[in-house]
Amino acid sequence: MSTTSDSAVRAYLDEHRAAFLDDLAEWLRIPSVSADPGRAADVRRSAEWLAGKLSATGFPTTEIWETPGAPAVFAEWPSGDPDAPTVLVYGHHDVQPAAREDGWHTDPFEPETIDGRLYARGAADDKGQVFFHTLGVRAHLAATGRSAPAVNLKLLIEGEEESGSPHFPALIAERAERLACDAVIVSDTGMWSKDTPTVCTGMRGLMDCQIDLYGPDQDIHSGSFGGAVPNPATEAARLAAALHDEDRRVAVPGFYDGVVELTDRERALFAELPFDESRWLRTAHSHAALGEAGHTTLERIWARPTAEVNGIGGGYQGPGGKTIVPSAAQLKLSFRLVAGQDADTLRKAVQEWVAARLPDGIRHEITFWGATRPCLTPLDHPALQSVVRAMGRAFGKKILFTREGGSGPAADLQDVLGAPVLFLGISIPSDGWHAPNEKVELDLLMKGVETAAYLWGDLADNWRSA
Structure with missing residues (x-):
């Protein structure tokens, strides 16, 4: 002993x-x-x-x-x-x-x-x-x-x-x-x-990437060509908007396959904590809580997988207007993973999801950075x-x-x-x-x-x- x-x-x-x-x-x-x-x-x-x-x-x-x-x-x-x-x-x-x-x-x-x-x-x-x-x-x-x-x-x-x-x-x-x-x-x-x-x-684990979208070979006039050719900035916005469904669940097919769900005991143990959501929101510098339907805030940040748009950009960003169809746009995404998810499998799922949603005339490249397992x-x-x-x-x-x-x-x-x-x-x-x-x-x-x-x-x- x-x-x-x-x-x-x-x-x-x-x-x-x-x-x-x-x-x-x-x-x-x-x-x-x-x-x-x-x-x-x-x-x-x-x-x-x-x-x-x-x-x-x-x-x-x-x-x-x-x-x-x-x-x-x-x-x-x-x-x-x-x-x-x-x-x-x-x-x-x-x-x-x-x-x-x-x-x-x-x-x-x-x-x-x-x-x-x-x-x-x-x-x-x-x-x-x-x-x-x-x-x-x-x-x-x-x-x-x-x-x-x-x-x-x-x-x-x-x-x-x-x-x-x-x-x-x-x-x-x-x-x-x-x-x-x-x-x-x-x-x-x-x-x-x-x-x-x-x-x-x-x-949780982590997987993140950058999606580069390419349309016209150069910025072109939005009056002469807009509405008649694919716009990479529009497609970046459409990808970002399609990332979640109406219940704020990640819409990438297969994303939740294998996820280890919370047990009733684990949910009860989370509920024992003296969580003050208004105080948490002040720490988060946010004005409201929002996330996957059917889960509490603590469950969302600890035990549920998520997808976030970390950045989106493309085209003219200077003062005033510049009426163009931009030649390129970018989207940065990160995914927090939970037990049961595999980063290699999810990389392939994200690649297939992006390719399936882009129209002809938009070329794309996806760069994944290192993944951390849950x-x-x-x-x-x-x-x-x-x-x-x-x-x-x-x-x-x-x-x-x-x-x-x-x-x-x-x-x-x-x-x-x-x-x-x-x-x-x-x-x-x-x-x-x-x-x-x-x-x-x-x-x-x-x-x-x-x-x-x-x-x-x-x-x-x-x-x-x-």
Whole structure:
């Protein structure tokens, strides 16, 4: 058994909190902005700093994994128990760009604690949530008297997440044997609110494209030729208008094939959340909610596939009028995918849908960018239940469930490693990811540490993967 005493964990955290926060502040001072080529040395310095700190934590194996872009950090700590599950923690050490003139009240790379909040770029996204695992595993060991974690613990902390993870799929495919695990813990996520701790159980995938339409070989006079030749701008508008039916369902044939529908239990769990639609609309800077008929707002953004027109253009856009039939137009579309959908199948469906709707005289090209797969963990998965129990012990509250409407690299790990993805994060919406004055609530950060301290023992005691 790997039972962890709550009082022993909390005593350890109280004793080591100050040193932990000092170390985190040191890491946050490294401006590891992966999108800025001028910061490449800082991104590398961040990886080296983390590798050194993981070694000091006790991980017997720490390595910097090179990619064609920024380096990732890998660490491994075997449990010594041949029956123990193997868990891989994923996060990232790169951050978004930030400068004081963007509207920061403090220097984004000089951490400051104000009213129990630590302000710095990366405080929540994602250095703070990566770093809580270092103190969490030490508290786990101190409270259980173990010399190694109760699970086989691995960490993979990438350096290009804020740049779209361009080399991440290749990295995990190349290193799949080293990364082999029974479950993946993603600590690059958040909770519903400070007073409502939650666990995310799924993330949507993403597929996006640009459709270029070509008509006349040049812009032509709308009086002499308009109404008698096909207009690519008109056809772009017709495509956009045809993307949804009268119930706001995506009209591409086969789009919903295979979609994993919400269960009655999942709908009920969503309904337990204290959702205030008027407040949500203010956050969305929108004046009304609108979407697929028969579903709530939360269901639409978490559990339903969607299609959006991201941009549409063509022809004259300057001041005044210019009476032409334009020679070209463009349409940019994005599709959020849910469990059961396959991006390769949907690419073909979109291509066939576009081709079938365009008249003779309109040539077109479709460019698809990289796709991200959706991921979903069943509510009754034993590893997910361990996360919920550990979090419940730390927060002393019932843990509710959410999903994530956005997309991320978690599904790549699920697909390549064949392991369920579980989300463990303590960030809240007001933390301001990617925004000026990003911060993390220190009390919540310590709850993340405490959750991690309980989690490894709970997994070892309650789950033996086949």
